[in-house]
Amino acid sequence: MFMSHLYAVILAGGSGTRLWPRSRKLNPKQLLDLISPRTMLQETYDRIGALVPPQNVFVVTNREYVETVRAQLPAVPPAQIIGEPEGRGTAPPVALVALLLRERDPEAVLLVLPADHVIQTLAPYLEAVQAAVALANQKYLVTLGVTPTYPETGYGYIEASAALDLENHAAFRVHRFREKPNLETAQEFLERGHFYWNSGIFIWRGDVILEAFAQHMPQTFAQLQKIVAAGLDASAFDADWRALENETLDYGILERAARVAMTPLDAGWNDVGSWAALYALMPHDAHENAVQGNHIGVNTRASFIYGERRLIATIGLENMIVVDTDDALLICPQTHAQDVKKIVDELKRRHANEYL
Amino acid sequence: MFMSHLYAVILAGGSGTRLWPRSRKLNPKQLLDLISPRTMLQETYDRIGALVPPQNVFVVTNREYVETVRAQLPAVPPAQIIGEPEGRGTAPPVALVALLLRERDPEAVLLVLPADHVIQTLAPYLEAVQAAVALANQKYLVTLGVTPTYPETGYGYIEASAALDLENHAAFRVHRFREKPNLETAQEFLERGHFYWNSGIFIWRGDVILEAFAQHMPQTFAQLQKIVAAGLDASAFDADWRALENETLDYGILERAARVAMTPLDAGWNDVGSWAALYALMPHDAHENAVQGNHIGVNTRASFIYGERRLIATIGLENMIVVDTDDALLICPQTHAQDVKKIVDELKRRHANEYL
Numbered sequence: 088m089f090m091s092h093l094y095a096v097i098l099a100g101g102s103g104t105r106l107w108p109r110s111r112k113l114n115p116k117q118l119l120d121l122i123s124p125r126t127m128l129q130e131t132y133d134r135i136g137a138l139v140p141p142q143n144v145f146v147v148t149n150r151e152y153v154e155t156v157r158a159q160l161p162a163v164p165p166a167q168i169i170g171e172p173e174g175r176g177t178a179p180p181v182a183l184v185a186l187l188l189r190e191r192d193p194e195a196v197l198l199v200l201p202a203d204h205v206i207q208t209l210a211p212y213l214e215a216v217q218a219a220v221a222l223a224n225q226k227y228l229v230t231l232g233v234t235p236t237y238p239e240t241g242y243g244y245i246e247a248s249a250a251l252d253l254e255n256h257a258a259f260r261v262h263r264f265r266e267k268p269n270l271e272t273a274q275e276f277l278e279r280g281h282f283y284w285n286s287g288i289f290i291w292r293g294d295v296i297l298e299a300f301a302q303h304m305p306q307t308f309a310q311l312q313k314i315v316a317a318g319l320d321a322s323a324f325d326a327d328w329r330a331l332e333n334e335t336l337d338y339g340i341l342e343r344a345a346r347v348a349m350t351p352l353d354a355g356w357n358d359v360g361s362w363a364a365l366y367a368l369m370p371h372d373a374h375e376n377a378v379q380g381n382h383i384g385v386n387t388r389a390s391f392i393y394g395e396r397r398l399i400a401t402i403g404l405e406n407m408i409v410v411d412t413d414d415a416l417l418i419c420p421q422t423h424a425q426d427v428k429k430i431v432d433e434l435k436r437r438h439a440n441e442y443l
Numbered sequence: 444m445f446m447s448h449l450y451a452v453i454l455a456g457g458s459g460t461r462l463w464p465r466s467r468k469l470n471p472k473q474l475l476d477l478i479s480p481r482t483m484l485q486e487t488y489d490r491i492g493a494l495v496p497p498q499n500v501f502v503v504t505n506r507e508y509v510e511t512v513r514a515q516l517p518a519v520p521p522a523q524i525i526g527e528p529e530g531r532g533t534a535p536p537v538a539l540v541a542l543l544l545r546e547r548d549p550e551a552v553l554l555v556l557p558a559d560h561v562i563q564t565l566a567p568y569l570e571a572v573q574a575a576v577a578l579a580n581q582k583y584l585v586t587l588g589v590t591p592t593y594p595e596t597g598y599g600y601i602e603a604s605a606a607l608d609l610e611n612h613a614a615f616r617v618h619r620f621r622e623k624p625n626l627e628t629a630q631e632f633l634e635r636g637h638f639y640w641n642s643g644i645f646i647w648r649g650d651v652i653l654e655a656f657a658q659h660m661p662q663t664f665a666q667l668q669k670i671v672a673a674g675l676d677a678s679a680f681d682a683d684w685r686a687l688e689n690e691t692l693d694y695g696i697l698e699r700a701a702r703v704a705m706t707p708l709d710a711g712w713n714d715v716g717s718w719a720a721l722y723a724l725m726p727h728d729a730h731e732n733a734v735q736g737n738h739i740g741v742n743t744r745a746s747f748i749y750g751e752r753r754l755i756a757t758i759g760l761e762n763m764i765v766v767d768t769d770d771a772l773l774i775c776p777q778t779h780a781q782d783v784k785k786i787v788d789e790l791k792r793r794h795a796n797e798y799l
């Protein structure tokens with residue numbers, strides 16, 4: 088059942104490189120069908136289909152991806168798929184949509200969703216979102232906090248404090264946000280138990296977030312008011328957008344705001360930040376391999392094998408990643424999955440744009 | 444300086460699978476430019492260029508490769524590049540060429556050369572061949588024996604006995620041929636010191652080898668006489684050839700003959716029986732990698748990387764083999780290089796002829 092006044096703001100502008108060589112500048116992670124036949128963007132959209140009708144969905148993405156996004160989400164009104172001439176972090180797009188909605192629905196609640204995350208179980212996710220909407224209607228800025236399962240050092244953490252009174256779901260005030268910790272600190276967070284991973288999923292009323300922008304990012308707020316007044320098809324749009332401050336919602340708003348809450352999310356959330364993460368999410372065969380494509384393995388186990396057309400033959404591989412695309416091939420142990428960035432850096436250094 | 448009456452018989456019919464996916468049924472190892480810009484066949488031909496003029500070179504190969512061989516060796520008379528409708532081992536082709544030469548040069552000496560071996564240093568090779576020719580003219584059947592450098596279990600061995608008196612080069616009677624030994628026996632051979640690897644390079648007079656065929660393989664000899672009398676373009680050629688016994692020179696002749704000798708070969712001989720062997724032969728860069736193609740390596744060492752057009756990015760690889768061709772990719776540790784055969788077996792089982 089659709090929740091009245093609920094709008095989705097899907098942020099689909101990233102051009103992450105950690106899933107190179109599949110993820111490319113012109114074909115980024117969120118637009119790829121990494122796990123299912125649907126792309127990550129489509130999965131994000133499908134997931135909230137029960138709560139938000141297509142006409143209440145907004146997508147902010149890079150201008151280069153607008154046509155692809157429109158093709159992937161044909162039910163969303165084309166005008167609500169907005170192309171940025173250049174990324175300016177997560178804060179400006181959300182303020183933009185809140186401004187666009189101000190007159191259309193003064194009671195709008197915005198559900199801000201990164202387009203490149205995985206949620207493995209739908210029901211607890213939808214429950215957490217609905218709980219967050221209830222908090223948002225109490226004028227909280229709400230974030231979903233993922234119950235950590237191991238001491239991850241690659242995520243920001245949320246430190247929860249007092250429990251909030253909510254029917255059917257846990258909820259807490261946010262004491263503060265903590266940057267990516269070292270392993271020792273992450274271990275400590277895990278043991279202390281009231282720390283959560285910052286999922287980047289946010290819920291708030293349109294009027295509340297605009298008030299927060301006016302207070303904490305007044306310059307950005309003023310510029311965006313000007314942009315919206317002129318219209319997104321104004322000739323000055325590009326220059327005005329590029330002039331915006333590059334800022335995240337976390338730093339720009341949440342760390343400065345007083346009334347911030349969180350609801351715990353325990354739904355198999357994953358930001359798919361590496362090939363090793365994707366391998367862990369995929370179904371495994373009897374040899375613990377996750378295979379897509381034409382593969383012959385001899386003594387090959389616990390490996391991720393992705394191919395397109397070519398035959399991939401492997402012998403004696405264990406815990407490896409093989410990603411074979413039409414023009415580029417990646418081979419690395421899962422333990423080195425984070426170093427894919429180094430390959431991309433080297434390609435940039437060489438100006439090998441055809442591979443970026 | 445050409446040696447008078449010396450003829451080369453290059454055996455180029457193999458369709459080895461150990462260098463899959465580069466080596467294919469229609470593009471076998473001997474026709475590939477694995478190490479230099481010249482193919483292994485061309486290298487074999489070039490190597491004896493100082494001793495044997497092109498008009499004295501014969502090549503026996505599979506019929507399917509005849510046109511390619513003629514293109515690769517344009518100076519060799521086309522009629523001397525002979526296509527077998529089906530491989531029959533190393534014995535029939537050599538008897539065939541000896542019969543073809545019987546009238547042309549009754550004093551012919553035949554130098555039998557596999558087309559898919561590597562010799563790293565030319566001078567000692569040519570010296571060994573010349574010493575062998577001297578023995579051949581004393582009516583010996585001569586084989587070049589490679590001084591072993593480690594206890595290889597994949598080769599046949601030659602057990603030498605009494606030294607023969609030869610100017611400028613060592614030479615021995617052959618006591619017997621020993622099949623591929625187990626590791627313990629190979630170790631013992633190495634320690635005892637008068638055991639050599641059987642190189643498959645043979646030298647003998649035409650009349651002597653024909654006499655040996657008449658004595659030890661009389662049926663094959665008679666059939667080949669009939670084939671030569673009818674001419675290689677006779678309509679019965681295919682059926683007659685297919686009716687021949689499949690036999691090697693080693694088993695069919697040398698193990699049964701009395702007057703067999705060997706000259707030691709110490710010239711970096713290698714049969715390139717696996718990707719690991721090829722890696723060992725190739726020049727290595729500062730990270731001990733042997734790379735052909737477009738490669739970016741992060742923490743990659745002691746690996747063999749072969750690519751054609753695609754970019755190959757590797758992270759954290761050590762002692763690996765990566766062979767990337769247009770339609771198939773092989774990844775395996777060097778220690779598993781012999782298991783490439785298992786991939787080929789699996790492809791045969793699947794009738795995946797396009798990859799064979």
